[in-house]
Amino acid sequence: MFAAQRGDRDAFKTLFERYHRRAYTLAFGVLRHQDDALDVVQDAFIKAHKYLDKFEGNSSFYTWLYRIVMNLAIDHLRKHRRAKPVELDETRIENDGDDPLLPRILGGNPGRALVDKQIRGRIDQALDELSENHRAVLVMRELEGLSYEDMAQAMSCSKGTIMSRLFHARRNMQKRLLDLIDHPSAELVNDLTGGQVGEDTPANDEALPQRAPARSRS
Amino acid sequence: MSKPSNASSDLELMEHADGETGGQTGDSGVAARIERDSDARAKVAAIQEVGELVRGHLELSADAVHDAKFAAMWRRIDDQLGAPATGLWSRVTGWFDRYRGHVITGAVSAGAVAALALILRPSTPDPGTLGRNGGVIDVRPVALRATPEIDSLDTPGGSSTVINLDDEDGHTTVIWVTPADTVEGI
Numbered sequence: 360m361f362a363a364q365r366g367d368r369d370a371f372k373t374l375f376e377r378y379h380r381r382a383y384t385l386a387f388g389v390l391r392h393q394d395d396a397l398d399v400v401q402d403a404f405i406k407a408h409k410y411l412d413k414f415e416g417n418s419s420f421y422t423w424l425y426r427i428v429m430n431l432a433i434d435h436l437r438k439h440r441r442a443k444p445v446e447l448d449e450t451r452i453e454n455d456g457d458d459p460l461l462p463r464i465l466g467g468n469p470g471r472a473l474v475d476k477q478i479r480g481r482i483d484q485a486l487d488e489l490s491e492n493h494r495a496v497l498v499m500r501e502l503e504g505l506s507y508e509d510m511a512q513a514m515s516c517s518k519g520t521i522m523s524r525l526f527h528a529r530r531n532m533q534k535r536l537l538d539l540i541d542h543p544s545a546e547l548v549n550d551l552t553g554g555q556v557g558e559d560t561p562a563n564d565e566a567l568p569q570r571a572p573a574r575s576r577s
Numbered sequence: 578m579s580k581p582s583n584a585s586s587d588l589e590l591m592e593h594a595d596g597e598t599g600g601q602t603g604d605s606g607v608a609a610r611i612e613r614d615s616d617a618r619a620k621v622a623a624i625q626e627v628g629e630l631v632r633g634h635l636e637l638s639a640d641a642v643h644d645a646k647f648a649a650m651w652r653r654i655d656d657q658l659g660a661p662a663t664g665l666w667s668r669v670t671g672w673f674d675r676y677r678g679h680v681i682t683g684a685v686s687a688g689a690v691a692a693l694a695l696i697l698r699p700s701t702p703d704p705g706t707l708g709r710n711g712g713v714i715d716v717r718p719v720a721l722r723a724t725p726e727i728d729s730l731d732t733p734g735g736s737s738t739v740i741n742l743d744d745e746d747g748h749t750t751v752i753w754v755t756p757a758d759t760v761e762g763i
Contacts, residue, residue: 368655368658371658372651372655375651375654376651379647379650379651380639380640380642380647381639383639383642383647384635384636384638384639387635387638387639388631388635393642397642397646397650400650401650401653401654404654405654405657405658408654408658459586459587459620460587460590460591460620460623460624461620461623469626469629469630469633470633472630473630473633473634473637478630479634479637482630482631482634483634486631497631498631498635500595500628501627501628501629501631501632501635502631502632502635506597507592507595507597522588522591522592525591525595526587526588526591529591529624529627529628532627532630532631533623533627536627536630
């Protein structure tokens with residue numbers, strides 16, 4: 360990092376090689392468009408290099424970089440809005456009293472679930488259908504583990520708005536995924552159970568684990 | 578007093594799951610609820626699983642991008658990061674550093690040598706280029722007064738182009754040498 364600050368191009372390349380894919384993951388999560396995400400990551404590294412001398416080292420280089428990526432991604436969304444998202448009134452979460460979080464999950468093994476193309480397709484669909492603000496909050500939280508306060512600063516809104524967006528985003532993701540689970544194909548059952556259910560076994564809810572013990576974030 | 582809605586109490590579960598309660602007094606109540614209520618435990622687990630699914634899915638999506646795209650991205654970034662100066666003067670001085678020997682051996686025509694003298698500007702800055710604090714102001718030609726004259730010139734090991742131009746600093750001659758082993762496009 361310090362070598363890069365002194366103008367060492369190879370050192371900056373090392374930073375690029377270390378963080379470009381992570382930065383891309385963040386940008387892609389928010390923008391949902393490969394070329395746009397690549398453009399944002401490229402601009403972010405150029406900007407990071409330009410202001411490298413202003414980086415004081417109080418946080419990690421990546422923490423600094425992701426803020427640049429996030430700001431550029433949000434700017435990009437504002438400038439290239441492809442569709443007008445339907446926003447819920449985010450300040451009135453009490454209206455959702457009849458629509459709480461769902462206590463069901465896919466079986467407590469996300470790694471296994473992600474093998475299934477239908478689940479990944481449904482996650483894609485759910486992410487696409489979220490409003491840009493809801494998606495940005497979900498991605499910041501789940502990818503980077505940002506605090507509500509940090510997200511509020513990044514998105515220039517209140518902490519309560521962030522909580523509301525995150526709540527809606529998670530619940531909508533749950534709904535989309537559980538729609539799929541409620542009518543599972545044999546392939547899906549096989550993927551989720553790791554092949555423990557035979558091909559002759561009819562696909563039904565009983566074949567799918569309903570919940571798993573809570574696990575701490577790694 | 579009305580009972581809190583499901584969503585608002587679930588919001589507390591979400592805060593707890595995200596570690597956002599920061600030791601607030603209300604958090605012990607949420608923790609107790611999770612302890613005794615299997616439905617609350619399942620919701621917390623569901624929040625965590627949604628997170629892992631989103632994170633895993635996005636990371637797999639990023640992994641699917643071919644390395645070549647990022648390699649090309651680095652080349653574009655590298656091109657823009659303090660790229661070697663591409664101004665006229667830096668190109669000329671760069672050329673002179675490389676081909677000084679050819680010029681001295683006298684293989685350049687007399688006219689070109691005379692022209693070359695014009696580009697050997699003094700190393701000490703002209704008083705007019707000194708800033709208030711004595712720092713040197715980088716002065717480069719920014720506009721031409723007339724269309725430059727361009728001639729060809731044979732030099733050892735390649736071909737050259739002599740460019741006579743009138744810019745804001747007066748008359749300047751640039752000799753641009755292309756070595757014979759230069760292959761365009763590589």
